[in-house]
Amino acid sequence: xxxxxxxxxxxxxxxxxxxxxxxxxxxNCDKRSVQSLYCFQCCVFWCDDWITGHNIIRVNKEHRxxxxxxxxxxxxxxxxxxxxxxxxxxxxxxxxxxFCKDCEVACALTDHEGHAKMLLxxxxxxxxxxxxxxIELQKQKAQQKKNKTAELDENCIHIEEQAxxxxxxxxxxxxxxxxxxxxxxxxxxxxxDKQVGExxxxxxxxxxxxxxxxxxxxxxxx
Numbered sequence: 001x002x003x004x005x006x007x008x009x010x011x012x013x014x015x016x017x018x019x020x021x022x023x024x025x026x027x028n029c030d031k032r033s034v035q036s037l038y039c040f041q042c043c044v045f046w047c048d049d050w051i052t053g054h055n056i057i058r059v060n061k062e063h064r065x066x067x068x069x070x071x072x073x074x075x076x077x078x079x080x081x082x083x084x085x086x087x088x089x090x091x092x093x094x095x096x097x098x099f100c101k102d103c104e105v106a107c108a109l110t111d112h113e114g115h116a117k118m119l120l121x122x123x124x125x126x127x128x129x130x131x132x133x134x135i136e137l138q139k140q141k142a143q144q145k146k147n148k149t150a151e152l153d154e155n156c157i158h159i160e161e162q163a164x165x166x167x168x169x170x171x172x173x174x175x176x177x178x179x180x181x182x183x184x185x186x187x188x189x190x191x192x193d194k195q196v197g198e199x200x201x202x203x204x205x206x207x208x209x210x211x212x213x214x215x216x217x218x219x220x221x222x
Contacts, residue, residue, distance in 0.1 A: 009080045012043065016068055016076060024068065026050055038071075040064045040078060 015024045016038065023032035027044035036045045039054065041063040046054050054060055066075060118126075 008043075012038070012045075012079055013076055015045070016071055016079065028053075035067070035069075037065050037067050038079065040066070 015022075023034045024036045024045045025032050026036065026047035026049075027042070028050045029047060031047050031049070033047045036047050037051050038045055039060075041060075042054070045068075046065070051065065054063075055065070071079075
């Protein structure tokens, strides 16, 4: 896996913050010590035994070295700015400076002959712009989806309102229809009752006539 310099920086800061309890491992002898120092250029911890050897090397004369006990907030922020070094063989100590557009890799040296190269900072800014553009596009898509969801919610509400209105109409129509049926039922029942009454009266009249005739016959017989 390629080196993740950001995570390494965070691990260094964690080691600095916890040095009083656990100590940190020397970058040369692996000895753990709470009295270690940190080189901001080498991005390495040094114990008391090896810091002198680090400092006597000519190329290290300008390096900034600070004891962990003396670290302030601004020093921790600086430690977080660990430079990224080249992953190519023989370039491991070279800080990344260029980006090859053809190979899609960053490198410390311009050894990609015939390839389109640019300064790493320029490439980073271009990528940052691409990422920001992509993020903005995704935000727009997300907002469109949210708008669509809101529209669907409104449609659901509208359908429910329409259904409620139809139900009210059906209920009113059913009540009106039932009222008509009840009125018609009452009308028919009244007619039946009237016809029954008329029939009874006619039959009673006929019965009286028959009774009268029977009495006349019986009188004649007597």
